[in-house]
Amino acid sequence: MYHSLWLFLRLVSTAQFVLGAAVFNWPDPLLDTLEDQLYLPGISASSELALDCLARDGSTVAAQWLRLAYHDMANHNSTTGTGGMDASILFEFTRPQDIGVGMFESLSDFAFSSNEYVGLADSIAMGAINAVIDCGGPVIPFRGGRIDATVAGPATVPEPQQDLASHIASFKAQGFNQTEMIMLVACGHSLGGVRKVDFPLIVTENVPTGIQTFALTVGFDNTLVHEYLNSTTENVLVVGSNITTRSDLRIFSSDNNVTMQRLASSTTFNTVCADLIGRMIDTVPSSVTLTDVIEPFNYKVTKTFLFPQNGSLTFLASLRIISSRNARTPTITMFWKERTGSFCPPKGCSVGTSDDTVADSSFLAQLKGVPFFDLFSFNASIDLKTSISHFWFEANDNDGSTPFVVDNNGANYTIHQDVVLYDPLRSDTSNPFSVLVVGVKGPGSNPSVTALTTLSGSDIPFTTSKTSVFTLDPSLPPADGYTFYSSSISHIGQLISSNTIHATINGTAYSRWVPSLDIG
Template sequence: MRYHLLGVFLRLASIVHLVLGAAVFHWPDPLLDTLDDQLYRPGFSPASTFALNCGPRDNSTIAAQWLRLAYHDMATHDSTTGTGGMDASIVFEFDRPQNIGVGMLESLVDFLVAPNEYVGMADVIAMGAINAVVGCGGPVIPFRGGRIDATEAGPATVPEPQQDLASHIASFKAQGFTETEMISLVACGHSLGGVRQADFPLIMTEDVPAGIQTFASTLGFDNTVVTEYLKGTTENVLVVGSNITTRSDFRIFSSDGNVTMQSLASPDNFNQVCADLIGRMIDTVPSTVTLTDPIEPIDFKVWNTLLFPQGGSLAFLATLRIIDTGVNRTVTMFWKERTGTFCPPAGCSVPSFQVTTDSASFLATLKGVTAFKLHSFNAAIDLTTSISQFWFEVNDNDGSAPFIVDNNGVNYTIDQDVVLFDPRRSSFTIGGLFMVVGVKDPSTSINVTALTTIDGTTTVPVTSSVIANFELDSSNPPADGYMFYTSPISGKSLSNTIHATVNGTAYSLWVPFLDAPGV
């Protein structure tokens, strides 16, 4: 069962953990905000946890299933036309013989709750691939985001074992890989998993106890598939199977006289080559798509911010997430008013009311991040002057001068206080989900809707969108200059964007579903 609480992305930004060439988080950026959480905080995505320790499933591993899914999704790419690639078209391609196997659909079901309005299934499949590799002891692969989900099936271009070598070379060339890279990529991919007899009886012609013949004798991501092939001890059915026609790995591996396979006999070289090629595989996208720079753990990230009317003021909740370095920091939040001069020249301020520790994902630990410190704030904002921007002062308490976290000099900006999601008046219970929106100083011309992203099903794992219409809520009388509008929303909601027109002015507000205890 999923338990969700809501947080609002209110024109936020943060300082990025300084890594050369890393994506810089500029406000507002729901894409990077979501991907950072899903990559580096284990509570936000199954891709960060399910594949750990090469967890078993169906007499294979979850990691093997995820890596196969990623390649089969990418294999629709045509480098000449710039079409296809990592675009989640695989969700429309399960009826093809190349995509047979329970692991394909099971993998997509693993990812059902990860997409939202800004992050598509294609990005989640790509994250699954890198987590599959590291979860089985393989190398760290950089992740870039921004893939766009396809709305229909791509061409049936996944290579099949019964095809000849020329066909395989042509397929990989179309995908953008040379013959040498083809050999390496197949070896990398086949370091995990194997062939299931129930799915491929023409390949796996002999009975095996588990119903599956693995490509290598070891479970994890390593070059055993290479060394056993070179030693002649392999049981890889695509090399030594009784059906000569489907010995595709043998034809591919030996196509250059084993030169490439000999080079992969070095574990270090194997990891280096595989990291590069699997990275290129998941970054193979249609030419119309531009991916972000690699996304590294973001330091000093504003998170889970809410602004809503409560008890004669505006309640403003915010959390500053900081990569934990063992420093006992004190953090103060400052803000400026929207109108008037309620705050002193230095700004109004409030200290954090609690500091908690949040765990880092396994991928984050491989990048040197062991945990995050969450500094949480609860400020009462004057209703008349409101709030326009905020920033933080961080004191390391080690004798050094405090420093400012202010979105690289431009502060964190809150654009408006007219249309606000109200978490305290909203209801998220077993009796139903009802979202409440406060509208400030409304006229008779008001329209409030929300675009809601709904997760897929276990048979059709594709997100969809619906429009929620808000009505004036008589159970929540006007208060603090706001009138309140309510709409039921689906329990399968992944995110919502509120759209409102008030006195002829249009407003929008992204309301993601976040696991945020205490909101």
């Protein structure tokens, strides 16, 4: 299988180490979500569905994802700074140049990936990266922060019947010169083909599978280039009977094949394609600023909860660490300090792990040298009167080296407030009529508590938002100095992607982000 054959070679030859990578300062919902989707399997469709260049509809999932990404970007205008990777394809996939069963299927693949902070455009971009590596291609750096469009963009996707001048003008508008146009088309067309039912004027012959592929082999490589140069190609956009739609021939030969000769080198092909597809997915409206490249975070705090229980505050937290790949399991201790008063010793209160497990990594993470993650869980009992202001960790590798501190890049992991707390034990998220519960410290003064909930489903638009109001819950008596308010959220056929709980207590505003992994 592709997966097993590529892994060792990829770790040695193509894994990229990027300087200036994004730094995760907890809490950061955008980076938190994107890093999970990139490097944990099962979090996002794009981490698994295209593995081993999985076949679908006579083509591959990867080819469909790569086409979707280019067609989404192709309405960019580098002069005006509009368009680009902005998920406007959601409103465009029925246009003649965008049709194809793979377009809606691919959009559906990413339907449940968005939340309040991460949109469909980022998912489409991640899909392009995974499409390439899942078919044997190079690793492409990922930056996040794309913003989804709410309307269709201009119909500027190049079409096969257009002349060379039109193609050069289209790619120039997107930000690519003529040489880059040749390269990007060769990279993109290393996968996939043309479906007869969608483009009967291009595929004029009967093909048993219903699709005329661009190359005779499956995989992201330069076979297409060699078949073109050796005149053995069956690429319908080069040798098709409809001369008008031989767009690849016009593009590839537009500089007397100089660029295609360069791409005959596998090393050059991979380097060029990684750069150009990376530029393609990073082509965004000028109003959008992308993050730095997101690499696997060495240390990541997740699944944090603070809530009243049995006369104290229960604090749950998990620390995820990239595995050191040695035989020793590190010893991790969590420390914290009080919010008010004095309760902890000078070094801080502390607790050991309540559980430690191994978490699998995605294929992309493995290509970057991360075989798996170590996940350490903590369950601390916090004094109600003094509460908690911040926490940190001390890690001992048990190999004779000096223990080291994990403290949010020197800033500590700060608990900003203990007045409005999401309560996972009193909440019920096990059915389509979820009940969220928050505890409000003290009697309050007509507290106003709402939740902005992001719901993901299979219908367009895939992501919707609703605001719900929390009311005093008579079934939950006050306890440990907290009064409990609840809100019921109906989400039949939808998943709760995230909630942001907002509250105003005695004139002070509070908020708490609750990602999907925290609520069910």
